[in-house]
Amino acid sequence: MPVFIKETVFLLSEIWYNISMSQVLYRKYRPQNFSEVLAQETVKTVLKNAIKQSRVSHAYLFTGPRGVGKTTIARILAKAINCLSPKDGEPCGKCDSCLLIADGRFLDLFEIDAASYTGVDNIREIIDGVKFAPTYGKYKVFIIDEVHMLSKAAFNALLKTLEEPPAHAVFILATTEIHKVPATIISRTQRFDFRSISQADILKLFETVLKEQGTQISPEAQKLIAQASGGSFRDALSILDQILALGGEKITLEQVEDILGVTRLASSQKLLGFILAEDSGGGVKFIKDLAFGGLDLVQFTKNFLEYLRLVLLVKLGTENSDSLGLSPEDQGILTEQASNLNGGRLLDIIKKFLETYRETKQSPVQELPLLAAILSLCGELASTSSPASPNRDENLGGRTPAKAAAKIPGKLDLGAVVDGWAKVLARAKDYNHSLLSSLRLGRIVRVEGDVLVLAFPYSFHKQTVDALKNRIVVEQVLEEVFNEKIRIKVFLEKEIENVKDENNSDLVSEAIKILGE
Numbered sequence: 056m057p058v059f060i061k062e063t064v065f066l067l068s069e070i071w072y073n074i075s076m077s078q079v080l081y082r083k084y085r086p087q088n089f090s091e092v093l094a095q096e097t098v099k100t101v102l103k104n105a106i107k108q109s110r111v112s113h114a115y116l117f118t119g120p121r122g123v124g125k126t127t128i129a130r131i132l133a134k135a136i137n138c139l140s141p142k143d144g145e146p147c148g149k150c151d152s153c154l155l156i157a158d159g160r161f162l163d164l165f166e167i168d169a170a171s172y173t174g175v176d177n178i179r180e181i182i183d184g185v186k187f188a189p190t191y192g193k194y195k196v197f198i199i200d201e202v203h204m205l206s207k208a209a210f211n212a213l214l215k216t217l218e219e220p221p222a223h224a225v226f227i228l229a230t231t232e233i234h235k236v237p238a239t240i241i242s243r244t245q246r247f248d249f250r251s252i253s254q255a256d257i258l259k260l261f262e263t264v265l266k267e268q269g270t271q272i273s274p275e276a277q278k279l280i281a282q283a284s285g286g287s288f289r290d291a292l293s294i295l296d297q298i299l300a301l302g303g304e305k306i307t308l309e310q311v312e313d314i315l316g317v318t319r320l321a322s323s324q325k326l327l328g329f330i331l332a333e334d335s336g337g338g339v340k341f342i343k344d345l346a347f348g349g350l351d352l353v354q355f356t357k358n359f360l361e362y363l364r365l366v367l368l369v370k371l372g373t374e375n376s377d378s379l380g381l382s383p384e385d386q387g388i389l390t391e392q393a394s395n396l397n398g399g400r401l402l403d404i405i406k407k408f409l410e411t412y413r414e415t416k417q418s419p420v421q422e423l424p425l426l427a428a429i430l431s432l433c434g435e436l437a438s439t440s441s442p443a444s445p446n447r448d449e450n451l452g453g454r455t456p457a458k459a460a461a462k463i464p465g466k467l468d469l470g471a472v473v474d475g476w477a478k479v480l481a482r483a484k485d486y487n488h489s490l491l492s493s494l495r496l497g498r499i500v501r502v503e504g505d506v507l508v509l510a511f512p513y514s515f516h517k518q519t520v521d522a523l524k525n526r527i528v529v530e531q532v533l534e535e536v537f538n539e540k541i542r543i544k545v546f547l548e549k550e551i552e553n554v555k556d557e558n559n560s561d562l563v564s565e566a567i568k569i570l571g572e
Contacts, residue, residue: 080299081292084264085127087157088145092131093256093288095124098247102128103144106135111194112245114217114226116202118233119249122287129198129227130156133164136225137192152192163192170201175208182216185224194225202228203235210237217243248549251286254278260288261295270299275320276311282361283315283354315354322355323362324388326429330404331395335433342425352421356412363405369393370401371499372477399470407432467539469502475536482532490528493519498548507533508544521545 086092089099098117105111115132117125134157135141139150146153155161167181181197189195199205205213217226217240228244230236261277272280280298284291294315301310322345329338345355370393396404407428414424476499484491493516497509511517519525526543533541 080264080296081289084260084292086124086131087134087148089128089131089135090145092124092128093260094252095128095249098128098249101247102132102135106132106141106144111136111225113220113222113224114244115228116233116236116241116244116246117227117229117249118236118246119231120251120286121231122284122289122291123249123252124288125229125249126198126200129229130164132227133161133194133196133198133225136194137161137163137196155191161192163189163195164198165196166198166200168200169204173204173206173209175206175212178205178209178212182212185216185221189223194223196225196227198227198229200229201231202240203230203232210240214239214243252284252288252291253286254281257281257284257288257291260291264292264295268299269304271305272298272311273306273308276306276308279308279311279315282358320362320385323359324385324392326359327362327366327392327404330429330432331392333433335430335435338429338433339426342422342429346422352425353412353415356408356415356425360405360408360412363401363408365389366393366396367401367405367473370396370398370473370477372480397470398473398475399468401473402470404432467502467505467507467537467541469499471537472499472502472507478536479529479532482535483529486528486532487525490519490525494529497545500546503544505540506542506544508546510546510548510550512548514547517545517547 089103092099115129117129119125131146134146134148134153135144137152137156138146139152140147148154148157152161156164165181165184167177185195185197187195214237216224220226226244228236228240233241258277258281261272261280265272280294281291283294298306298311298314301314326338326341329335329341342352346352366389369389411424411428415421418424480491480495483494493511496513496516497511497520500508500510502508509520511520520529520543529543530541533539533543
């Protein structure tokens with residue numbers, strides 16, 4: 056084939072590739088500098104300061120859920136440390152290095168997908184390339200995505216290079232499964248933990264994208280997409296891309312529901328209403344109608360758990376229904392349902408539907424676990440305990456009432472804590488207003504006798520609550536609210552996995568995280 060034909064074919068393929076990629080939203084709206092990245096503020100601040108102070112590490116480890124910006128920030132970091140005119144830790148975006156990296160043509164940036172290149176020979180190729188000085192930039196940067204997929208031999212080969220790297224080499228390892236990365240590798244890197252993206256940040260991104268796309272999507276529909284994304288920017292934009300394929304200048308909530316196979320908040324409120332009224336007939340008919348309509352009941356159960364999470368947060372007083380961005384009607388129903396539920400009953404419902412969600416995913420008939428859950432919570436299923444069981448209520452004809460277990464005298468239960476937590480926060484504010492901001496971020500993990508276990512996302516908040524004077528205030532408030540002497544134990548979120556009570560399902564923990572799968 057003549058050379059000019061080859062060049063023409065290559066040029067046309069490049070043009071087609073660029074056109075097709077420009078249509079993929081998560082590529083088109085990928086941030087090009089730190090300031091464009093939504094969320095991950097701590098990670099951005101530390102990296103920018105390191106660049107400003109010329110304290111670039113030889114190896115970084117980015118860990119966190121999928122689609123939260125690990126690879127994006129890795130590329131921005133590669134751009135910033137090779138930028139010819141960086142400013143305040145940001146790449147200029149105009150120099151040759153920045154432009155080449157943005158176009159994917161920078162010879163000193165190597166991106167490796169460890170899921171495809173897992174062998175030791177692949178890593179040895181990288182190690183051989185590390186020895187040579189950069190062709191164009193200041194640093195040779197090696198981004199290894201899904202690094203946990205490397206074989207043991209590959210990790211061992213990489214370890215030697217991480218121990219004694221040349222000054223011109225920077226490794227950026229990314230993983231969604233940090234527990235599979237050897238401790239020897241972790242100890243030789245600077246580790247950064249990326250968090251799931253909040254719905255507020257996803258909606259902020261949607262605002263920019265939809266404005267440029269010239270399409271209107273109702274706020275309720277946008278929130279539904281954000282919920283379905285599971286805290287992932289990439290998933291959120293992929294779903295939005297699918298929604299925009301419908302065409303037209305305005306897309307309705309009903310269209311989004313059809314594509315996602317989910318129902319609006321009103322459906323979750325309606326189901327909870329049936330359970331609160333112990334109307335098993337209404338609840339059963341409701342689920343049968345959803346199944347007959349072809350709705351994905353696994354997704355519906357997940358959405359219902361998300362609604363229960365909102366009810367729990369409002370019940371705990373850590374969220375106000377006005378701040379959740381709901382319609383006035385939905386706000387009113389949410390507040391009413393939260394106030395009508397005692398803590399024990401709410402935790403019973405959450406526990407039952409967490410079990411139901413897992414069963415629904417595996418059941419050949421999706422509606423069966425849901426129907427069983429409704430009948431159980433409405434007291435329609437006969438107790439399997441013996442006639443002498445203390446849980447049996449003879450006045451109900453042998454049915455087990457769907458109510459919270461009675462509180463054992465002298466022992467605090469989890470349901471009582473949930474019921475009274477809003478009062479705890481209110482009284483803590485009266486004692487120490489600054490303490491409240493840290494205490495509000497505390498997550499109730501469980502109750503161990505007379506000890507309340509709390510978890511905090513950041514060490515600052517943990518240390519604030521754990522300070523002697525503040526601990527005394529919190530324990531005094533707990534005694535006032537619950538009329539019992541209660542001590543507190545505080546942990547960081549990342550520590551709590553190692554201190555779970557074997558006799559407790561850590562229900563509030565699981566409920567507040569709600570299925571971030």
